[in-house]
Amino acid sequence: MAKKTIVVKLGTSVLTSGTSKIDRAHMVELVRQCAELYKQGHDIIVVTSGAIAAGREHLGAPELAPTMANKQMLAAVGQSQLIFIWQSLFNIYGLNVGQMLLTRADLDDRERFLNARDTMRALLDNRIVPIINENDAVATAEIKVGDNDNLSALAAILANADTLMLLTDQEGLFTADPRSNPDAKLIEVVDVIDDELRQLAGGTVGGLGTGGMATKLQAAEIACRSGIDVVIAAGVAEDVVLRVAEGKRVGTLFPSNITPLESRKQWILAGPPPSGVIVIDDGAVNAVRQKGSSLLPKGITKVVATFKRGDIVQLQTLQGKFLGRGICRYTSDELTTIAGCHSCDIESKLGYGYGAVAIHRDDLVLF
Numbered sequence: 001m002a003k004k005t006i007v008v009k010l011g012t013s014v015l016t017s018g019t020s021k022i023d024r025a026h027m028v029e030l031v032r033q034c035a036e037l038y039k040q041g042h043d044i045i046v047v048t049s050g051a052i053a054a055g056r057e058h059l060g061a062p063e064l065a066p067t068m069a070n071k072q073m074l075a076a077v078g079q080s081q082l083i084f085i086w087q088s089l090f091n092i093y094g095l096n097v098g099q100m101l102l103t104r105a106d107l108d109d110r111e112r113f114l115n116a117r118d119t120m121r122a123l124l125d126n127r128i129v130p131i132i133n134e135n136d137a138v139a140t141a142e143i144k145v146g147d148n149d150n151l152s153a154l155a156a157i158l159a160n161a162d163t164l165m166l167l168t169d170q171e172g173l174f175t176a177d178p179r180s181n182p183d184a185k186l187i188e189v190v191d192v193i194d195d196e197l198r199q200l201a202g203g204t205v206g207g208l209g210t211g212g213m214a215t216k217l218q219a220a221e222i223a224c225r226s227g228i229d230v231v232i233a234a235g236v237a238e239d240v241v242l243r244v245a246e247g248k249r250v251g252t253l254f255p256s257n258i259t260p261l262e263s264r265k266q267w268i269l270a271g272p273p274p275s276g277v278i279v280i281d282d283g284a285v286n287a288v289r290q291k292g293s294s295l296l297p298k299g300i301t302k303v304v305a306t307f308k309r310g311d312i313v314q315l316q317t318l319q320g321k322f323l324g325r326g327i328c329r330y331t332s333d334e335l336t337t338i339a340g341c342h343s344c345d346i347e348s349k350l351g352y353g354y355g356a357v358a359i360h361r362d363d364l365v366l367f
Helices: 012-016 024-039 051-058 068-092 104-108 110-125 148-158 195-200 213-225 240-245 260-270 282-290 332-338 343-350
Strands: 005-010 043-048 097-102 129-134 163-168 229-234 252-254 276-280 300-304 312-317 322-327 364-366
Touching: 005 024, 005 148, 012 024, 012 051, 012 163, 024 043, 024 068, 024 240, 043 068, 043 110, 043 148, 051 068, 068 097, 068 129, 097 110, 097 148, 104 110, 110 129, 110 148, 129 148, 148 163, 148 213, 163 213, 163 240, 195 213, 213 229, 213 252, 229 240, 260 322, 260 364, 276 282, 282 312, 282 322, 282 364, 300 332, 332 343
Parallel strands: 005 043, 005 163, 043 129, 097 129, 163 229, 276 312
Antiparallel strands: 229 252, 276 300, 312 322, 322 364
């Protein structure tokens, strides 16, 4: 099986097995499966719920008013407990983990989005398993992603993932609510998410989490549009993580008809107009056009207009011809400073760096 980047989202109902406490025995089994995929060479990202449940358990299940402050307090206590559990379990298999706590504000702001993406990439490049959760301890209603289903879709986009697994207490999406209708049948493949399908989505089961089937459909739609296959399946199903990764029929599959790379390049072409122009020399033109290389600072001769890191810019040859568009990893001022320099000199010129390239080849579309 070719190397994949796989996001595994685990809801509170899965981590607690429907009880009021974290089910560590079940978590060990899920970690075992993730570790097996990791050792096969795949990149694994875990999006975890359960901080509030872990906090409540650690404090002895206190009777608290359901206020935002109390929920944030429980999350603040539970986040440290939860990451400690994940760290301990992955350590059994000799794997390191790194925690990323995110809010909507981190993903709406372009520069913070890029910073989060760079952190994610650094973790994966160093073979560290990212453990992602919404930062409930500081998030408010205005900046919360809303549920970890949607957060997992955004995390999958951050990682340019191939597959997103939404593991829950249900086998998948059914033709009716299986809790009340014995004739409900599992929908094995969904090619199009429409209004009729959304009406099939039910609410939260058990009251332990914040997401139901409706939020899973939202997450599936976001991820599929970004070129990511999505599977909704039962977290208690035998070897569910391994079987989904192997492409076996488990739960409900939402196949994407494009790759993450194609999706991003479509956005670059059809997205916002370029914020500036980068003029590159003939050597750089040959490298990006003939060799499929990234654009390095060494090949930049001129920077036109003012733009921010993460903006779309246009590439222009010395002869004045437009070559393509790309997402720039440095601001216009930073590029002006490092233009013509070798990549190894970036940090000495700026005092910091965002990598060796000005525009990565995956973020570049040639005309």
